[in-house]
Amino acid sequence: MSEAPATGGKRPNPYAKRLMWPVLVLAALIAVNIAVTGFDFIVPEVNDGRLGGAFVNILRRSAPLLLIALGMTLVIATKGIDLSVGAVYAIGAAIACQMIIGAEDQTATGLVLGAVALALAVTAAIGAWNGVMVAHFGVQPIVATLILMIAGRGIAQLVTGGQIPKVQDASPFTELGRGELLTVPVPIWIAALVLAALALLTRRTALGMLLESVGGNPEASRLAGIRAKGITVLVYLVCALCAGLAGLIGAANLGSADANNGGLWIELDAILAVVIGGTALLGGRFFLLGTTIGVVIIGTLEDTIINVGLSSQWQFTAKAIVVFIVALLQSPGFRAWVLKPFKRRPAPAPAEEAMSK
Amino acid sequence: MSTHQLTERPSRSMLFDGLARYIPIGATVALLLALYGGGVANYPKFDSPQVIAKLFIDNAPLLVIAVGMTFVILSGGIDLSVGSVMAFATMACAWLTVDAGISAPLAVALVLAFGTAWGLLIGAVIHYFDVQPFIATLVGLFLFRGLTLQISDTDVSMRDVEFFQWGMVHAVDVGEIRDGGFWLPNLSFVAFAVVIVAFTVLHYTRFGRGVYAVGGSESSALLMGLPVARTKIGVYAVSGFCAALAGVLAAFATKSANPLANVGAELDAIAAVVIGGTLLTGGAGFVLGTVAGVMVWGMLNTLIAFQGNLSSWWARIAMGVLLLAFILLQRVLARSGEKRRT
Numbered sequence: 001m002s003e004a005p006a007t008g009g010k011r012p013n014p015y016a017k018r019l020m021w022p023v024l025v026l027a028a029l030i031a032v033n034i035a036v037t038g039f040d041f042i043v044p045e046v047n048d049g050r051l052g053g054a055f056v057n058i059l060r061r062s063a064p065l066l067l068i069a070l071g072m073t074l075v076i077a078t079k080g081i082d083l084s085v086g087a088v089y090a091i092g093a094a095i096a097c098q099m100i101i102g103a104e105d106q107t108a109t110g111l112v113l114g115a116v117a118l119a120l121a122v123t124a125a126i127g128a129w130n131g132v133m134v135a136h137f138g139v140q141p142i143v144a145t146l147i148l149m150i151a152g153r154g155i156a157q158l159v160t161g162g163q164i165p166k167v168q169d170a171s172p173f174t175e176l177g178r179g180e181l182l183t184v185p186v187p188i189w190i191a192a193l194v195l196a197a198l199a200l201l202t203r204r205t206a207l208g209m210l211l212e213s214v215g216g217n218p219e220a221s222r223l224a225g226i227r228a229k230g231i232t233v234l235v236y237l238v239c240a241l242c243a244g245l246a247g248l249i250g251a252a253n254l255g256s257a258d259a260n261n262g263g264l265w266i267e268l269d270a271i272l273a274v275v276i277g278g279t280a281l282l283g284g285r286f287f288l289l290g291t292t293i294g295v296v297i298i299g300t301l302e303d304t305i306i307n308v309g310l311s312s313q314w315q316f317t318a319k320a321i322v323v324f325i326v327a328l329l330q331s332p333g334f335r336a337w338v339l340k341p342f343k344r345r346p347a348p349a350p351a352e353e354a355m356s357k
Numbered sequence: 358m359s360t361h362q363l364t365e366r367p368s369r370s371m372l373f374d375g376l377a378r379y380i381p382i383g384a385t386v387a388l389l390l391a392l393y394g395g396g397v398a399n400y401p402k403f404d405s406p407q408v409i410a411k412l413f414i415d416n417a418p419l420l421v422i423a424v425g426m427t428f429v430i431l432s433g434g435i436d437l438s439v440g441s442v443m444a445f446a447t448m449a450c451a452w453l454t455v456d457a458g459i460s461a462p463l464a465v466a467l468v469l470a471f472g473t474a475w476g477l478l479i480g481a482v483i484h485y486f487d488v489q490p491f492i493a494t495l496v497g498l499f500l501f502r503g504l505t506l507q508i509s510d511t512d513v514s515m516r517d518v519e520f521f522q523w524g525m526v527h528a529v530d531v532g533e534i535r536d537g538g539f540w541l542p543n544l545s546f547v548a549f550a551v552v553i554v555a556f557t558v559l560h561y562t563r564f565g566r567g568v569y570a571v572g573g574s575e576s577s578a579l580l581m582g583l584p585v586a587r588t589k590i591g592v593y594a595v596s597g598f599c600a601a602l603a604g605v606l607a608a609f610a611t612k613s614a615n616p617l618a619n620v621g622a623e624l625d626a627i628a629a630v631v632i633g634g635t636l637l638t639g640g641a642g643f644v645l646g647t648v649a650g651v652m653v654w655g656m657l658n659t660l661i662a663f664q665g666n667l668s669s670w671w672a673r674i675a676m677g678v679l680l681l682a683f684i685l686l687q688r689v690l691a692r693s694g695e696k697r698r699t
Contacts, residue, residue, distance in 0.1 A: 081491075139684055142435070142491070143637045147684070150624050151677020154670035162668050264620075268495060281489055313510060316503025324496045331486040 021329070022276055022293040029300045030055075036307045050180045054303065056188075062299035063187035064089070064246035066292060068266055069273040070198055071239030073291045076274055078215040078235050079283025080134060080141035085243035085270060087152020088123050089263030092244030093251035094156040095119040096173065097165040106171040115173065120244050126152075127240025131233030149267070156259035166256045177253025187249050194242065199288050208286075211235065215283030272319065273298055276326050297322075381634030381686060382646040388679070389649055392656045400663040406531075406539035412655040413541060417548040418443065418603035418610070418619075420651045423626040423633075424555045425599025427647045428592040430630050431559070433572040433639030434483065434490035436593065438497025439600040440622035442472060444615070445501035446604025451513040451614035454520070461520030469601050476597020480590035494593075498623070505616045513614045524609020544609045551599065556644045568592055572639025628676050629654050632683050653679065 033041045037054070044053040068085050075082045099115040100106055126148065133144035167173050179186045202208030213221045214228045222228045246266075251257045275281065276297055277290025301322065305314045328334045396403040413420070422439045429436045446468045453464035475497065483493045515521045524544040532538025559565035567588040570578040579585045608614065627637075633650030635642025657672045 137685065137688055139688060140637060143631070143684055146624070146627065147677050147680045150628055150680060151674045154673035154677065157668060157670040158674070162670070268498070271492075272495070275492065281492065311507075313503060313506040316499045316506065318503075320496045320498075320500035320503060323492065323499060327488045327492045327496070328482070328486060331488050334486040334488075337486070 019278065019287070019290055019293065022278060022290055022297060025276075026293055026297050026300065029297060029304055033300065033304055033307055041307075046183060051183045051185060055300075056185070058299040058303055059296070060185045060187050062295050063191040064250045064263070065266060065269055065273065065298065066191045066295040067194055067242040067246040067249070068239075069270040069277075069291045069295050070195060070288060071235075071242030072267075072270045073274050073277070073279055073286045073288055074198070074202070074211060074235045075141070075239045076215075076271075076279055076281060077211045077283060077286035078232055079218070080215075080232070080235070081271065081281070082130065082145045082236060082239045082243075083142065083267050084126070084130060084145040084148035084152055085239065085246075086263045086265065086267045087148050087156065088126055088240050088243040089247035089250065089266055090153055090156040090257070090259050091126065091159065092119045092123045092247030093257035093262050094159040094165070094259050095122055096248055097167055097251050097257035098159050100167050100171060100173055101165045106168045106173075109172055112171060112173045116176075116248060119248060120241060123240045123244025123247075124237055127237035127243075128233055130240065131236030134236065135229040135232035153259055156257075156262075160257060160259050162259075164256050164258050167251075169255060174252050174255050177249050177251070177255075187253070190245065190249065194245070195288065195292060198238075202286075202288070207231075212284050212286065215285070217284075269298055269319075272323055272326075275330070276322070280330065378641060380690060381683060382643055382649065384683070384686060385633055385646060385649040385653060389653055389656060392653065392660065396656070396660050396663060403663060405534065406537060407534045408659060410539040410541050410545075412652055412659065413545040413548065414610075415658075416651050416655040417544050418606045419622065419625055419629065419654070420548045420648065421551050421599050421603040421606060422596075422622060423629045423647045423651050424551055424644060425596035425603075426623075426626040426630050427555070427633075427635055427642065427644055428559070428568060428595045429490075430627070430635050430637060431572045431639055431642055432568045432589060432592045433575065434589070434592065435494065435627070435637075436497075436596045436600075437491065437494040437623050438479070438501065439596060439603070439626055440619040440624075441498045441501035441505070442475065442597060442600035443604040443607065443622060444618045444620075445505045446472060446601040447608045447611075447618060448505045448508050448513065448604075448614040448616060450521075450605060450608040451515050452508050454518045455513060455515060461518050465520075465605050468605060469598060472601025472604075473594050473598040476594035476600075477590055479597070480593030483593065484586050484589045502620075508616075509614070510616055512616075515608060515612045515614065518612075521609055521612050524606065544606045547602070547606060551602065552644060552648055555595075559644055564588065564591060569640055572641075574640070625654060625676075628680050632676075632679055634683070636687060637684075 030042060033054070041054045044051050044056045046052070068089070072082060072085065096115040096119040099118060100111060103111050105111070130145050130148065133139045133147075134141050137144075176186055176190075181189055202211065210221070210226050210231055213224070213226060214231050218228045218232075243263075247257075247263060250262060254262075271281075273294035274291050276294035277287050277292070279286045279290060298319070301318055302315055305318055306312060393403075396408075402408075422443060426436060426439060449468050449471070450461075450464055453459045453467065454461045457464075459467075479493050479497060482488050483490050524547075525542045527540045528543045528546050529541045530538070531540070534540070559568065564587075567578070567583050567585075568591075570581065570583050571585055571588045575585060575589075578588075607618065629650035630642070630647050631637055631650070632653055633642070633646030633648070635646060654672070654676060657675050658669065661667045661669060661672055
């Protein structure tokens with residue numbers, strides 16, 4: 001990597017080094033929350049056989065973002081980016097909700113399974129399309145996915161006919177967002193399972209190494225006998241599938257699919273989470289665990305703003321500050337510039353200053 | 358022979374060599390004419406000159422941000438913050454004049470200066486700290502949407518401010534609309550002025566040539582001794598200024614500031630630039646192509662309005678399809694360019 005010299009010569013465990021900052025930031029955020037609202041913030045409680053509490057709720061609400069961010073991590077590992085996930089989220093939600101409200105008996109399990117399967121199949125097809133554009137037509141990822149980012153919400157509107165389909169509360173579909181299994185909310189289960197599956201697939205098989213190799217240098221990977229194009233298509237497919245699944249969870253939680261505002265700007269949040277988690281946008285390396293922490297940081301940040309008594313409008317501003325600090329911290333140029341006066345000392349932590357404000 | 362080889366441009370520019378560089382813009386203009394012809398053939402009153410004039414009234418702010426975006430994209434960057442900066446500029450105009458009681462011309466000048474200063478800052482961060490444009494301008498997207506919402510989370514009316522009546526005053530009045538006449542307000546001429554200035558700067562000044570050079574290959578530009586830093590920071594300043602100006606134009610057009618206005622305007626601008634034939638990787642394209650791209654967007658919306666029973670999201674879908682077609686066209690041209698070379 002080009003930034004290797006700046007990060008220092010000794011590298012016992014790149015994971016630990018990369019994860020240090022996000023973990024510190026998350027710990028600081030949680031500390032602020034505990035200071036303001038007491039220990040109840042972090043301690044899970046069980047209400048009516050269901051896990052609750054402020055922090056569990058953050059995790060539950062972050063599940064869609066986590067799914068998308070995990071897919072985005074893989075795409076970014078191949079030096080790509082997927083801007084269409086927000087639109088895919090809306091399309092997935094729209095297809096499932098529209099199919100369910102079109103049926104006579106909205107409580108039929110078969111119908112719900114069919115709707116979920118159809119939504120996932122369509123989103124997977126969209127992802128494959130993105131991947132083919134990037135891998136086979138040689139279009140820049142940012143451009144290829146921009147097409148669907150622009151047209152996607154229109155397609156979702158087309159599916160819903162411009163309405164907001166509302167699923168009956170009795171339909172098992174809403175369980176996907178509101179239900180619980182063994183007292184743990186279903187969205188957390190889904191997100192955890194996807195995280196575990198992706199982690200196993202990429203770290204226990206050669207797939208992860210192949211991904212990083214494609215991101216590092218696609219041409220060299222091809223010459224080394226890696227099917228770079230197939231892998232590229234696969235990651236975009238997985239990313240869109242994750243986005244579709246996230247859309248289903250989001251729609252199930254609300255009981256409706258809003259084609260205009262469902263998952264609005266979630267692609268930016270996801271990219272932000274990936275970057276906070278230490279995955280550089282340059283490709284060639286990825287940290288699923290870092291992304292997970294990044295997502296929890298974003299989720300906690302949103303609650304922290306409310307808890308410390310700021311209006312919810314501060315959310316955007318706070319996110320902007322976080323993006324700015326993270327981008328600067330990851331920039332070798334900036335670190336060199338800051339460190340120049342006092343060499344051989346760790347970087348100062350403007351991150352925490354800004355977070356605790 | 359040897360001179361020919363020496364003066365050969367770097368490979369990436371080769372793809373738009375000769376007449377081939379006019380193919381995308383030619384396709385855009387042909388498309389525009391086809392859309393117009395289709396409209397005239399299908400709907401009565403579509404041939405009224407006011408239909409065309411209205412394109413330049415409704416899309417004046419978009420035209421201005423798209424022109425700014427053209428500079429950024431030509432230099433190989435991207436600016437995601439324009440929609441938010443534009444909304445913030447409109448809101449700041451309203452806040453400064455209605456709440457703070459500052460005189461309107463001063464408020465407009467402050468807003469424009471602020472937009473430019475923000476562009477300079479973000480350009481400096483992108484250049485000196487080597488932050489990706491995508492991420493650096495993402496900061497602006499979030500920051501200014503947040504600040505706009507903090508100033509006011511409801512609409513603010515500027516109807517009582519005399520100054521903001523100026524924008525919609527008819528600058529040109531040719532006959533009655535009924536009799537085939539048309540009118541254009543002052544704000545359209547502001548947009549025209551921006552296009553003319555941008556065209557001149559981009560094609561006839563050192564800065565403009567620098568933008569193309571940096572977009573074609575930054576390292577080559579640096580080795581040639583071009584002022585890469587000044588150019589790269591400059592394009593973001595231009596884009597920031599244009600976004601602020603677009604916000605002021607929006608204030609003129611609607612005389613009110615909505616905190617959630619122009620969500621996704623950056624996407625429309627990027628799409629218009631690409632449909633106008635500018636290469637998203639930078640280094641090739643025209644300002645006038647961007648004008649054509651914005652007009653395609655406006656024409657699609659007009660057609661949908663004339664059809665009457667279609668929702669506005671069809672415009673987005675059509676825009677996506679056009680974007681796809683143009684990107685594939687660019688790829689085909691690039692491939693054939695590569696073949697010709699070998």
